[in-house]
Amino acid sequence: MKGNEALAEAAIRAGCKCFFGYPITPQTEVAAYFAKKLPKVGGTFLQAESEIAAINMVYGAASAGVRTMTSSSSPGISLKTEGISYICGADLPCVIINVQRGGPGLGGIQPSQADYFQATRALGHGDSRVIVFAPSSVQEMVNVVNKAFNLADSYRMPAMILADGLLGQMMEPVEFPETEAETFEKPWATVGHGGVREHNIANSLYLKPDVLEKSILDRQKRYEDIEDKHTEADCYLTDDAEIVVCAYGATARICKSAVNAARAKGIKAGLFRPVTLWPYPKKELIKASENAKSLLTVEMSTGQMIEDVKLSIDCKKPVHFYGRTGGIIPTPAEVTAEIEKIAKEGV
Amino acid sequence: MVFIIIGHYGSGKTNFACNIAEKLVEKYAGGETVAIADLDIVNPYFRTADYTAELEAAGVKVIASNFQTSTLDIPSLTFDLAALSGEYDNLIIDVGGDDEGAKVLGRYMNALDKGKISILYVVNFRRYLTRTAEDALEILREMEAVTGVKANNLVNNTNLAEETTAEVIAESTAEADKLAGFMDVKNIITVVPEGIDYKPLNAFTAKIIVNKPW
Numbered sequence: 001m002k003g004n005e006a007l008a009e010a011a012i013r014a015g016c017k018c019f020f021g022y023p024i025t026p027q028t029e030v031a032a033y034f035a036k037k038l039p040k041v042g043g044t045f046l047q048a049e050s051e052i053a054a055i056n057m058v059y060g061a062a063s064a065g066v067r068t069m070t071s072s073s074s075p076g077i078s079l080k081t082e083g084i085s086y087i088c089g090a091d092l093p094c095v096i097i098n099v100q101r102g103g104p105g106l107g108g109i110q111p112s113q114a115d116y117f118q119a120t121r122a123l124g125h126g127d128s129r130v131i132v133f134a135p136s137s138v139q140e141m142v143n144v145v146n147k148a149f150n151l152a153d154s155y156r157m158p159a160m161i162l163a164d165g166l167l168g169q170m171m172e173p174v175e176f177p178e179t180e181a182e183t184f185e186k187p188w189a190t191v192g193h194g195g196v197r198e199h200n201i202a203n204s205l206y207l208k209p210d211v212l213e214k215s216i217l218d219r220q221k222r223y224e225d226i227e228d229k230h231t232e233a234d235c236y237l238t239d240d241a242e243i244v245v246c247a248y249g250a251t252a253r254i255c256k257s258a259v260n261a262a263r264a265k266g267i268k269a270g271l272f273r274p275v276t277l278w279p280y281p282k283k284e285l286i287k288a289s290e291n292a293k294s295l296l297t298v299e300m301s302t303g304q305m306i307e308d309v310k311l312s313i314d315c316k317k318p319v320h321f322y323g324r325t326g327g328i329i330p331t332p333a334e335v336t337a338e339i340e341k342i343a344k345e346g347v
Numbered sequence: 348m349v350f351i352i353i354g355h356y357g358s359g360k361t362n363f364a365c366n367i368a369e370k371l372v373e374k375y376a377g378g379e380t381v382a383i384a385d386l387d388i389v390n391p392y393f394r395t396a397d398y399t400a401e402l403e404a405a406g407v408k409v410i411a412s413n414f415q416t417s418t419l420d421i422p423s424l425t426f427d428l429a430a431l432s433g434e435y436d437n438l439i440i441d442v443g444g445d446d447e448g449a450k451v452l453g454r455y456m457n458a459l460d461k462g463k464i465s466i467l468y469v470v471n472f473r474r475y476l477t478r479t480a481e482d483a484l485e486i487l488r489e490m491e492a493v494t495g496v497k498a499n500n501l502v503n504n505t506n507l508a509e510e511t512t513a514e515v516i517a518e519s520t521a522e523a524d525k526l527a528g529f530m531d532v533k534n535i536i537t538v539v540p541e542g543i544d545y546k547p548l549n550a551f552t553a554k555i556i557v558n559k560p561w
Contacts, residue, residue: 001357001474001475002356002357005475009475025391026391026392029356109391110391165392166392166560169390169392169393170393170559171357171393171508172508173473173507173508173510250560253559253561254560254561256561257561329560331560332561
Protein backbone atom coordinates (compact mmCIF):
# COMPACT_ATOMS: atom_id res chain seq x y z
CA MET A 1 0.00 0.00 0.00
CA LYS A 2 0.93 3.59 -0.35
CA GLY A 3 1.85 5.21 2.98
CA ASN A 4 -1.02 7.69 2.86
CA GLU A 5 -3.57 4.95 2.14
CA ALA A 6 -2.17 2.80 4.94
CA LEU A 7 -2.66 5.67 7.42
CA ALA A 8 -6.31 5.95 6.42
CA GLU A 9 -6.99 2.20 6.42
CA ALA A 10 -5.34 1.85 9.84
CA ALA A 11 -7.49 4.68 11.18
CA ILE A 12 -10.67 3.07 9.89
CA ARG A 13 -9.66 -0.20 11.53
CA ALA A 14 -8.94 1.70 14.76
CA GLY A 15 -12.56 2.82 14.75
CA CYS A 16 -12.17 6.30 13.28
CA LYS A 17 -15.67 7.31 12.24
CA CYS A 18 -15.25 10.95 11.21
CA PHE A 19 -12.60 12.42 8.92
CA PHE A 20 -12.43 16.08 8.01
CA GLY A 21 -9.77 17.46 5.71
CA TYR A 22 -8.73 19.71 2.91
CA PRO A 23 -6.49 18.57 0.03
CA ILE A 24 -2.79 19.39 -0.05
CA THR A 25 0.17 17.63 -1.67
CA PRO A 26 1.68 15.24 -0.57
CA GLN A 27 -1.08 13.86 1.69
CA THR A 28 -4.20 14.05 -0.46
CA GLU A 29 -4.47 10.25 -0.78
CA VAL A 30 -5.30 10.08 2.94
CA ALA A 31 -8.50 12.02 2.33
CA ALA A 32 -9.17 10.28 -0.99
CA TYR A 33 -9.02 6.88 0.72
CA PHE A 34 -11.35 8.00 3.51
CA ALA A 35 -13.76 9.41 0.93
CA LYS A 36 -14.00 6.00 -0.75
CA LYS A 37 -14.03 3.78 2.32
CA LEU A 38 -15.49 5.65 5.29
CA PRO A 39 -19.11 5.82 4.05
CA LYS A 40 -19.02 2.03 3.58
CA VAL A 41 -18.33 1.47 7.28
CA GLY A 42 -20.93 3.91 8.55
CA GLY A 43 -18.53 6.82 8.96
CA THR A 44 -18.55 10.39 7.75
CA PHE A 45 -16.04 11.89 5.34
CA LEU A 46 -16.26 15.60 4.75
CA GLN A 47 -14.03 17.80 2.64
CA ALA A 48 -14.12 21.06 4.55
CA GLU A 49 -13.83 24.51 3.00
CA SER A 50 -10.44 25.01 4.63
CA GLU A 51 -7.96 23.45 7.02
CA ILE A 52 -9.26 25.67 9.80
CA ALA A 53 -12.81 24.47 9.23
CA ALA A 54 -11.60 20.85 9.17
CA ILE A 55 -9.85 21.03 12.56
CA ASN A 56 -12.89 22.71 14.11
CA MET A 57 -15.09 19.91 12.76
CA VAL A 58 -12.68 17.51 14.46
CA TYR A 59 -13.18 19.56 17.66
CA GLY A 60 -16.92 19.02 17.32
CA ALA A 61 -16.75 15.30 16.57
CA ALA A 62 -14.24 14.75 19.39
CA SER A 63 -16.59 16.56 21.80
CA ALA A 64 -19.24 14.00 20.93
CA GLY A 65 -16.83 11.20 21.86
CA VAL A 66 -16.26 9.92 18.32
CA ARG A 67 -12.84 8.75 17.12
CA THR A 68 -11.94 11.44 14.62
CA MET A 69 -9.01 12.47 12.47
CA THR A 70 -7.74 15.20 10.21
CA SER A 71 -4.76 15.18 7.92
CA SER A 72 -2.70 17.81 6.16
CA SER A 73 0.80 18.81 5.16
CA SER A 74 3.00 21.51 6.67
CA PRO A 75 1.31 24.78 5.57
CA GLY A 76 -2.08 23.25 6.31
CA ILE A 77 -0.96 22.20 9.80
CA SER A 78 0.05 25.80 10.52
CA LEU A 79 -3.53 26.78 9.74
CA LYS A 80 -4.86 24.16 12.12
CA THR A 81 -2.85 25.20 15.17
CA GLU A 82 -5.54 27.45 16.64
CA GLY A 83 -8.03 24.58 16.58
CA ILE A 84 -5.47 22.16 18.00
CA SER A 85 -4.91 24.48 20.97
CA TYR A 86 -8.68 24.66 21.56
CA ILE A 87 -8.88 20.86 21.48
CA CYS A 88 -6.01 20.65 24.00
CA GLY A 89 -7.76 23.22 26.17
CA ALA A 90 -11.02 21.27 26.08
CA ASP A 91 -9.18 18.01 26.85
CA LEU A 92 -10.46 16.17 23.82
CA PRO A 93 -8.90 13.26 21.94
CA CYS A 94 -8.21 13.24 18.20
CA VAL A 95 -5.49 12.21 15.77
CA ILE A 96 -3.81 14.65 13.38
CA ILE A 97 -1.55 13.62 10.53
CA ASN A 98 1.20 15.82 9.13
CA VAL A 99 2.82 14.50 5.94
CA GLN A 100 5.58 17.09 5.96
CA ARG A 101 6.70 19.04 2.91
CA GLY A 102 9.16 21.88 2.54
CA GLY A 103 8.57 25.29 4.13
CA PRO A 104 8.29 28.00 5.34
CA GLY A 105 5.19 29.44 3.74
CA LEU A 106 4.07 27.30 0.84
CA GLY A 107 7.62 25.96 0.62
CA GLY A 108 7.77 23.01 -1.75
CA ILE A 109 6.08 19.67 -2.25
CA GLN A 110 9.03 17.38 -1.67
CA PRO A 111 9.68 15.63 1.67
CA SER A 112 10.91 17.51 4.71
CA GLN A 113 11.31 17.18 8.47
CA ALA A 114 11.36 20.88 9.15
CA ASP A 115 8.18 20.85 11.27
CA TYR A 116 9.83 19.10 14.23
CA PHE A 117 9.81 22.20 16.41
CA GLN A 118 6.19 22.90 15.53
CA ALA A 119 5.10 19.31 16.26
CA THR A 120 6.97 18.91 19.54
CA ARG A 121 6.68 22.43 20.91
CA ALA A 122 4.27 24.65 19.08
CA LEU A 123 1.13 22.95 17.83
CA GLY A 124 -0.84 25.19 20.11
CA HIS A 125 -0.39 28.07 22.49
CA GLY A 126 -0.85 27.92 26.24
CA ASP A 127 1.21 25.18 27.90
CA SER A 128 -0.27 22.56 25.62
CA ARG A 129 1.33 19.38 24.34
CA VAL A 130 0.49 16.87 21.65
CA ILE A 131 1.75 13.27 21.58
CA VAL A 132 3.89 12.89 18.46
CA PHE A 133 4.70 9.63 16.66
CA ALA A 134 7.32 9.45 13.92
CA PRO A 135 6.92 6.24 11.91
CA SER A 136 9.68 5.26 9.52
CA SER A 137 7.96 2.68 7.33
CA VAL A 138 4.50 2.14 5.91
CA GLN A 139 4.05 -0.78 8.31
CA GLU A 140 4.95 1.44 11.26
CA MET A 141 2.45 4.04 10.06
CA VAL A 142 -0.20 1.36 10.50
CA ASN A 143 1.06 0.43 13.96
CA VAL A 144 1.28 3.95 15.34
CA VAL A 145 -2.17 5.04 14.14
CA ASN A 146 -3.77 2.57 16.53
CA LYS A 147 -1.45 3.60 19.38
CA ALA A 148 -2.17 7.26 18.68
CA PHE A 149 -5.92 6.76 18.98
CA ASN A 150 -5.55 4.74 22.18
CA LEU A 151 -3.22 7.23 23.87
CA ALA A 152 -5.34 10.17 22.72
CA ASP A 153 -8.44 8.56 24.23
CA SER A 154 -6.81 7.47 27.44
CA TYR A 155 -5.20 10.88 28.12
CA ARG A 156 -7.91 13.00 26.47
CA MET A 157 -5.56 14.93 24.21
CA PRO A 158 -4.55 15.12 20.54
CA ALA A 159 -1.93 12.83 19.07
CA MET A 160 -0.04 13.54 15.86
CA ILE A 161 1.53 11.24 13.31
CA LEU A 162 4.49 13.18 11.94
CA ALA A 163 5.32 11.62 8.57
CA ASP A 164 6.90 13.14 5.49
CA GLY A 165 6.17 13.17 1.77
CA LEU A 166 8.49 10.27 1.12
CA LEU A 167 6.71 7.96 3.57
CA GLY A 168 3.29 9.15 2.47
CA GLN A 169 3.95 8.50 -1.20
CA MET A 170 5.99 5.35 -0.80
CA MET A 171 4.70 1.86 -1.67
CA GLU A 172 5.50 -0.93 0.77
CA PRO A 173 3.88 -4.22 1.73
CA VAL A 174 1.84 -3.98 4.94
CA GLU A 175 -0.02 -6.31 7.26
CA PHE A 176 -2.94 -5.16 9.34
CA PRO A 177 -3.20 -6.76 12.77
CA GLU A 178 -6.43 -8.72 13.29
CA THR A 179 -7.29 -7.00 16.54
CA GLU A 180 -10.47 -5.28 17.59
CA ALA A 181 -10.26 -1.53 18.10
CA GLU A 182 -10.12 -0.63 21.79
CA THR A 183 -13.01 1.36 23.15
CA PHE A 184 -12.89 3.88 25.97
CA GLU A 185 -15.61 5.11 28.31
CA LYS A 186 -16.29 8.77 27.55
CA PRO A 187 -18.61 10.07 30.28
CA TRP A 188 -17.60 13.63 29.31
CA ALA A 189 -18.95 13.34 25.74
CA THR A 190 -21.61 15.81 24.67
CA VAL A 191 -24.14 13.22 23.58
CA GLY A 192 -27.21 14.45 25.42
CA HIS A 193 -27.81 14.35 29.16
CA GLY A 194 -31.16 12.56 28.87
CA GLY A 195 -32.42 14.53 31.87
CA VAL A 196 -30.36 12.37 34.23
CA ARG A 197 -27.11 14.29 34.61
CA GLU A 198 -25.60 17.76 34.32
CA HIS A 199 -24.75 19.18 30.90
CA ASN A 200 -21.37 18.16 29.51
CA ILE A 201 -19.66 21.20 28.05
CA ALA A 202 -16.64 21.19 25.70
CA ASN A 203 -14.84 24.43 26.45
CA SER A 204 -11.38 25.95 26.64
CA LEU A 205 -12.35 29.31 28.17
CA TYR A 206 -11.66 29.82 31.89
CA LEU A 207 -11.86 33.45 32.91
CA LYS A 208 -10.86 32.91 36.55
CA PRO A 209 -7.08 32.61 36.76
CA ASP A 210 -7.13 30.15 39.68
CA VAL A 211 -9.52 27.84 37.81
CA LEU A 212 -7.42 28.09 34.64
CA GLU A 213 -4.21 27.44 36.54
CA LYS A 214 -5.73 24.33 38.11
CA SER A 215 -6.84 23.00 34.73
CA ILE A 216 -3.35 23.58 33.29
CA LEU A 217 -1.65 21.91 36.26
CA ASP A 218 -4.00 18.92 36.06
CA ARG A 219 -3.12 18.59 32.41
CA GLN A 220 0.58 18.95 33.25
CA LYS A 221 0.31 15.92 35.55
CA ARG A 222 -1.05 13.88 32.69
CA TYR A 223 1.80 15.09 30.46
CA GLU A 224 4.31 13.94 33.10
CA ASP A 225 2.62 10.56 33.25
CA ILE A 226 2.92 10.20 29.47
CA GLU A 227 6.58 11.24 29.58
CA ASP A 228 7.11 8.56 32.18
CA LYS A 229 5.27 5.71 30.48
CA HIS A 230 4.98 6.20 26.77
CA THR A 231 8.34 6.92 25.21
CA GLU A 232 9.38 4.61 22.40
CA ALA A 233 12.60 4.17 20.44
CA ASP A 234 14.32 1.66 18.24
CA CYS A 235 18.02 0.94 18.61
CA TYR A 236 20.22 -0.67 15.96
CA LEU A 237 23.77 -1.79 16.75
CA THR A 238 24.05 0.76 19.56
CA ASP A 239 25.41 -1.61 22.25
CA ASP A 240 29.06 -1.16 21.28
CA ALA A 241 28.62 1.94 19.13
CA GLU A 242 31.22 4.70 19.42
CA ILE A 243 29.23 6.94 17.10
CA VAL A 244 25.47 6.93 17.61
CA VAL A 245 23.50 8.33 14.69
CA CYS A 246 20.14 9.82 15.74
CA ALA A 247 17.44 10.07 13.10
CA TYR A 248 13.68 9.58 12.78
CA GLY A 249 11.20 8.83 10.03
CA ALA A 250 12.40 8.19 6.48
CA THR A 251 15.80 9.68 7.33
CA ALA A 252 16.37 6.86 9.83
CA ARG A 253 16.12 4.33 6.98
CA ILE A 254 18.81 6.23 5.09
CA CYS A 255 20.95 6.35 8.23
CA LYS A 256 20.56 2.61 8.77
CA SER A 257 22.16 2.01 5.36
CA ALA A 258 24.90 4.49 6.33
CA VAL A 259 25.50 2.70 9.66
CA ASN A 260 25.84 -0.61 7.81
CA ALA A 261 28.27 0.98 5.35
CA ALA A 262 30.31 2.45 8.23
CA ARG A 263 30.38 -0.92 10.01
CA ALA A 264 31.68 -2.51 6.79
CA LYS A 265 34.56 -0.01 6.98
CA GLY A 266 35.30 -1.01 10.57
CA ILE A 267 33.66 2.00 12.26
CA LYS A 268 31.55 1.17 15.29
CA ALA A 269 28.41 3.09 14.39
CA GLY A 270 24.86 2.54 15.61
CA LEU A 271 21.44 4.05 15.04
CA PHE A 272 19.05 5.52 17.59
CA ARG A 273 15.59 6.08 16.16
CA PRO A 274 12.95 7.77 18.29
CA VAL A 275 9.43 6.56 17.51
CA THR A 276 7.85 9.11 19.85
CA LEU A 277 9.14 12.67 19.41
CA TRP A 278 7.05 14.00 22.26
CA PRO A 279 7.61 12.60 24.76
CA TYR A 280 11.22 12.28 23.61
CA PRO A 281 12.77 8.90 24.58
CA LYS A 282 15.45 10.40 26.82
CA LYS A 283 16.11 7.31 28.97
CA GLU A 284 16.41 5.19 25.85
CA LEU A 285 18.90 7.61 24.26
CA ILE A 286 21.04 7.80 27.39
CA LYS A 287 21.25 4.01 27.40
CA ALA A 288 21.87 3.75 23.64
CA SER A 289 24.73 6.25 23.82
CA GLU A 290 26.40 4.81 26.94
CA ASN A 291 29.50 3.71 25.06
CA ALA A 292 29.43 6.47 22.47
CA LYS A 293 32.21 8.99 22.10
CA SER A 294 29.95 11.25 20.06
CA LEU A 295 26.55 11.46 18.42
CA LEU A 296 25.45 12.54 14.96
CA THR A 297 21.96 13.84 14.35
CA VAL A 298 20.69 13.62 10.78
CA GLU A 299 17.51 15.40 9.70
CA MET A 300 15.76 16.79 6.65
CA SER A 301 15.97 20.21 8.26
CA THR A 302 18.63 22.65 9.37
CA GLY A 303 18.74 21.04 12.81
CA GLN A 304 15.76 20.76 15.13
CA MET A 305 15.70 17.35 16.81
CA ILE A 306 19.36 17.93 17.68
CA GLU A 307 18.14 20.12 20.56
CA ASP A 308 16.27 17.19 22.13
CA VAL A 309 19.28 14.95 21.59
CA LYS A 310 21.52 17.45 23.42
CA LEU A 311 18.96 17.95 26.20
CA SER A 312 18.51 14.21 26.66
CA ILE A 313 22.20 13.58 27.28
CA ASP A 314 22.63 16.88 29.11
CA CYS A 315 25.24 17.96 26.54
CA LYS A 316 27.70 15.50 28.06
CA LYS A 317 28.98 14.31 24.68
CA PRO A 318 29.59 16.13 21.42
CA VAL A 319 26.57 16.07 19.12
CA HIS A 320 27.29 16.64 15.43
CA PHE A 321 24.71 17.51 12.81
CA TYR A 322 24.12 16.70 9.17
CA GLY A 323 21.03 17.84 7.33
CA ARG A 324 19.54 18.53 3.94
CA THR A 325 16.48 20.65 3.58
CA GLY A 326 14.08 22.23 1.10
CA GLY A 327 12.96 18.85 -0.23
CA ILE A 328 16.40 17.31 -0.74
CA ILE A 329 16.76 13.83 0.70
CA PRO A 330 20.18 13.02 2.19
CA THR A 331 21.83 9.98 0.59
CA PRO A 332 23.34 7.05 2.51
CA ALA A 333 26.73 8.01 1.01
CA GLU A 334 26.53 11.55 2.41
CA VAL A 335 25.70 10.25 5.89
CA THR A 336 28.44 7.59 5.69
CA ALA A 337 30.94 10.33 4.80
CA GLU A 338 29.87 12.30 7.89
CA ILE A 339 30.31 9.23 10.09
CA GLU A 340 33.76 8.64 8.59
CA LYS A 341 34.72 12.26 9.19
CA ILE A 342 33.76 12.02 12.87
CA ALA A 343 35.56 8.67 13.23
CA LYS A 344 38.70 10.20 11.74
CA GLU A 345 38.63 13.17 14.09
CA GLY A 346 38.13 10.90 17.10
CA VAL A 347 35.02 12.48 18.64
CA MET B 348 4.68 2.81 -32.25
CA VAL B 349 3.08 4.60 -29.36
CA PHE B 350 2.90 2.59 -26.13
CA ILE B 351 0.45 4.03 -23.65
CA ILE B 352 0.92 2.71 -20.11
CA ILE B 353 -2.09 3.03 -17.86
CA GLY B 354 -2.73 1.59 -14.43
CA HIS B 355 -3.74 2.46 -10.90
CA TYR B 356 -1.36 4.22 -8.48
CA GLY B 357 1.30 1.84 -7.27
CA SER B 358 0.65 -0.73 -9.99
CA GLY B 359 4.25 -0.32 -11.10
CA LYS B 360 3.44 1.61 -14.29
CA THR B 361 6.48 3.83 -14.10
CA ASN B 362 8.90 0.99 -13.48
CA PHE B 363 7.33 -0.98 -16.35
CA ALA B 364 7.40 2.05 -18.69
CA CYS B 365 11.09 2.67 -17.97
CA ASN B 366 11.88 -0.99 -18.62
CA ILE B 367 10.03 -1.03 -21.94
CA ALA B 368 11.93 2.08 -22.99
CA GLU B 369 15.29 0.53 -22.19
CA LYS B 370 14.35 -2.75 -23.89
CA LEU B 371 13.29 -0.92 -27.06
CA VAL B 372 16.62 0.87 -27.21
CA GLU B 373 18.39 -2.50 -26.90
CA LYS B 374 16.15 -4.06 -29.54
CA TYR B 375 16.74 -1.38 -32.16
CA ALA B 376 20.35 -0.71 -31.16
CA GLY B 377 20.25 2.87 -32.36
CA GLY B 378 18.19 2.09 -35.46
CA GLU B 379 15.03 3.71 -34.10
CA THR B 380 14.55 6.54 -31.66
CA VAL B 381 12.90 5.88 -28.28
CA ALA B 382 11.31 8.51 -26.07
CA ILE B 383 9.29 8.36 -22.87
CA ALA B 384 6.77 11.05 -21.98
CA ASP B 385 5.71 11.59 -18.38
CA LEU B 386 2.03 12.47 -18.62
CA ASP B 387 1.34 12.13 -14.90
CA ILE B 388 -0.04 15.45 -13.76
CA VAL B 389 -1.67 13.98 -10.66
CA ASN B 390 1.19 12.83 -8.50
CA PRO B 391 4.49 14.66 -8.08
CA TYR B 392 6.36 11.74 -6.42
CA PHE B 393 8.09 8.63 -7.85
CA ARG B 394 7.78 9.79 -11.46
CA THR B 395 9.46 8.86 -14.71
CA ALA B 396 11.20 12.22 -14.72
CA ASP B 397 12.98 11.25 -11.47
CA TYR B 398 14.96 8.68 -13.48
CA THR B 399 15.95 10.99 -16.34
CA ALA B 400 19.71 10.57 -15.83
CA GLU B 401 19.58 6.77 -15.92
CA LEU B 402 17.15 6.65 -18.87
CA GLU B 403 19.06 9.16 -20.95
CA ALA B 404 22.31 7.29 -20.25
CA ALA B 405 20.57 4.23 -21.71
CA GLY B 406 19.63 6.22 -24.82
CA VAL B 407 16.02 7.08 -23.97
CA LYS B 408 14.83 10.64 -24.48
CA VAL B 409 12.81 11.77 -21.46
CA ILE B 410 10.03 14.28 -21.94
CA ALA B 411 8.68 15.45 -18.63
CA SER B 412 5.84 17.59 -17.46
CA ASN B 413 6.92 20.48 -15.35
CA PHE B 414 5.94 21.55 -11.90
CA GLN B 415 8.53 24.12 -11.14
CA THR B 416 7.35 26.96 -13.29
CA SER B 417 4.08 27.88 -11.69
CA THR B 418 2.67 28.75 -8.31
CA LEU B 419 0.53 25.61 -8.36
CA ASP B 420 1.80 22.52 -6.60
CA ILE B 421 0.69 20.25 -9.44
CA PRO B 422 2.66 19.43 -12.58
CA SER B 423 1.70 21.01 -15.89
CA LEU B 424 2.19 19.80 -19.44
CA THR B 425 4.57 21.79 -21.57
CA PHE B 426 4.57 19.58 -24.65
CA ASP B 427 2.23 18.40 -27.41
CA LEU B 428 1.84 14.65 -27.36
CA ALA B 429 0.53 14.38 -30.92
CA ALA B 430 3.58 16.21 -32.28
CA LEU B 431 5.89 14.02 -30.19
CA SER B 432 4.39 10.83 -31.58
CA GLY B 433 5.52 11.94 -35.05
CA GLU B 434 8.94 12.95 -33.82
CA TYR B 435 10.04 9.60 -32.35
CA ASP B 436 9.85 6.09 -33.83
CA ASN B 437 8.82 4.73 -30.45
CA LEU B 438 7.04 6.80 -27.85
CA ILE B 439 6.12 5.48 -24.43
CA ILE B 440 3.56 7.45 -22.48
CA ASP B 441 3.36 7.07 -18.70
CA VAL B 442 -0.13 8.16 -17.65
CA GLY B 443 -1.38 9.30 -14.20
CA GLY B 444 -2.83 6.65 -11.89
CA ASP B 445 -6.59 7.22 -12.00
CA ASP B 446 -9.43 8.56 -14.12
CA GLU B 447 -8.34 12.12 -13.30
CA GLY B 448 -4.83 11.37 -14.54
CA ALA B 449 -6.11 9.56 -17.62
CA LYS B 450 -8.25 12.56 -18.58
CA VAL B 451 -5.13 14.26 -19.92
CA LEU B 452 -4.65 11.42 -22.35
CA GLY B 453 -8.22 11.75 -23.59
CA ARG B 454 -7.35 15.25 -24.74
CA TYR B 455 -4.83 13.80 -27.24
CA MET B 456 -6.47 10.55 -28.35
CA ASN B 457 -8.10 11.96 -31.46
CA ALA B 458 -4.83 13.43 -32.67
CA LEU B 459 -2.90 10.14 -32.36
CA ASP B 460 -2.74 7.59 -35.18
CA LYS B 461 -4.98 4.77 -33.85
CA GLY B 462 -3.22 2.13 -35.97
CA LYS B 463 0.07 2.78 -34.22
CA ILE B 464 -1.17 2.73 -30.65
CA SER B 465 -0.78 -0.02 -28.10
CA ILE B 466 -2.50 0.57 -24.76
CA LEU B 467 -1.14 -1.50 -21.91
CA TYR B 468 -3.06 -1.82 -18.67
CA VAL B 469 -0.71 -2.57 -15.76
CA VAL B 470 -2.24 -4.34 -12.76
CA ASN B 471 -0.81 -5.32 -9.40
CA PHE B 472 -3.28 -7.77 -7.85
CA ARG B 473 -1.65 -7.21 -4.45
CA ARG B 474 -2.83 -3.57 -4.39
CA TYR B 475 -5.96 -2.35 -2.67
CA LEU B 476 -8.77 -1.61 -5.15
CA THR B 477 -7.27 -4.11 -7.63
CA ARG B 478 -7.29 -7.31 -5.56
CA THR B 479 -9.69 -9.06 -7.92
CA ALA B 480 -10.33 -9.09 -11.67
CA GLU B 481 -13.66 -7.34 -11.03
CA ASP B 482 -12.04 -4.51 -9.04
CA ALA B 483 -9.27 -4.09 -11.62
CA LEU B 484 -11.87 -3.96 -14.37
CA GLU B 485 -13.77 -1.20 -12.53
CA ILE B 486 -10.64 0.98 -12.38
CA LEU B 487 -9.89 0.25 -16.05
CA ARG B 488 -13.41 1.15 -17.13
CA GLU B 489 -13.15 4.48 -15.27
CA MET B 490 -9.96 5.28 -17.17
CA GLU B 491 -11.32 4.07 -20.50
CA ALA B 492 -14.42 6.22 -20.03
CA VAL B 493 -12.38 9.41 -19.87
CA THR B 494 -9.87 8.50 -22.59
CA GLY B 495 -12.43 7.09 -25.00
CA VAL B 496 -10.25 4.12 -25.99
CA LYS B 497 -9.97 0.53 -24.83
CA ALA B 498 -6.81 -1.06 -23.47
CA ASN B 499 -5.65 -3.87 -25.77
CA ASN B 500 -2.92 -5.39 -23.62
CA LEU B 501 -2.87 -6.66 -20.06
CA VAL B 502 0.32 -6.48 -18.03
CA ASN B 503 0.24 -8.53 -14.85
CA ASN B 504 2.72 -6.75 -12.61
CA THR B 505 1.67 -8.35 -9.34
CA ASN B 506 4.34 -7.63 -6.75
CA LEU B 507 5.05 -6.93 -3.09
CA ALA B 508 8.08 -4.74 -3.78
CA GLU B 509 11.20 -6.37 -2.30
CA GLU B 510 9.06 -9.18 -0.83
CA THR B 511 7.98 -10.40 -4.28
CA THR B 512 8.46 -14.13 -4.87
CA ALA B 513 7.59 -16.52 -7.68
CA GLU B 514 4.60 -17.65 -5.56
CA VAL B 515 3.29 -14.09 -5.24
CA ILE B 516 3.25 -13.80 -9.03
CA ALA B 517 1.95 -17.33 -9.62
CA GLU B 518 -0.97 -16.80 -7.22
CA SER B 519 -2.21 -13.90 -9.31
CA THR B 520 -2.58 -15.80 -12.58
CA ALA B 521 -6.20 -16.85 -12.00
CA GLU B 522 -7.32 -13.23 -11.52
CA ALA B 523 -5.17 -12.12 -14.46
CA ASP B 524 -6.75 -14.75 -16.72
CA LYS B 525 -10.20 -13.68 -15.60
CA LEU B 526 -9.42 -10.01 -16.24
CA ALA B 527 -8.00 -10.83 -19.68
CA GLY B 528 -11.35 -12.52 -20.41
CA PHE B 529 -13.28 -9.40 -19.34
CA MET B 530 -10.99 -7.24 -21.48
CA ASP B 531 -11.10 -9.67 -24.42
CA VAL B 532 -7.30 -9.79 -24.50
CA LYS B 533 -5.56 -12.98 -25.67
CA ASN B 534 -2.04 -12.61 -24.31
CA ILE B 535 -1.08 -11.52 -20.84
CA ILE B 536 2.37 -10.05 -20.30
CA THR B 537 3.65 -11.14 -16.88
CA VAL B 538 6.32 -9.02 -15.28
CA VAL B 539 9.01 -10.96 -13.43
CA PRO B 540 11.53 -8.88 -11.49
CA GLU B 541 15.17 -9.68 -12.23
CA GLY B 542 16.52 -12.41 -10.00
CA ILE B 543 13.21 -14.24 -9.52
CA ASP B 544 13.12 -17.71 -10.98
CA TYR B 545 9.71 -17.86 -12.61
CA LYS B 546 8.98 -18.41 -16.28
CA PRO B 547 5.38 -17.85 -17.27
CA LEU B 548 4.26 -17.52 -20.88
CA ASN B 549 5.09 -14.01 -22.18
CA ALA B 550 7.37 -13.20 -19.27
CA PHE B 551 8.80 -9.70 -19.17
CA THR B 552 11.95 -9.51 -17.09
CA ALA B 553 12.13 -6.14 -15.42
CA LYS B 554 14.82 -4.44 -13.42
CA ILE B 555 13.88 -2.34 -10.44
CA ILE B 556 14.42 1.20 -11.65
CA VAL B 557 11.99 2.97 -9.32
CA ASN B 558 13.95 2.66 -6.12
CA LYS B 559 13.84 3.91 -2.56
CA PRO B 560 16.46 6.37 -1.38
CA TRP B 561 18.22 4.01 1.03
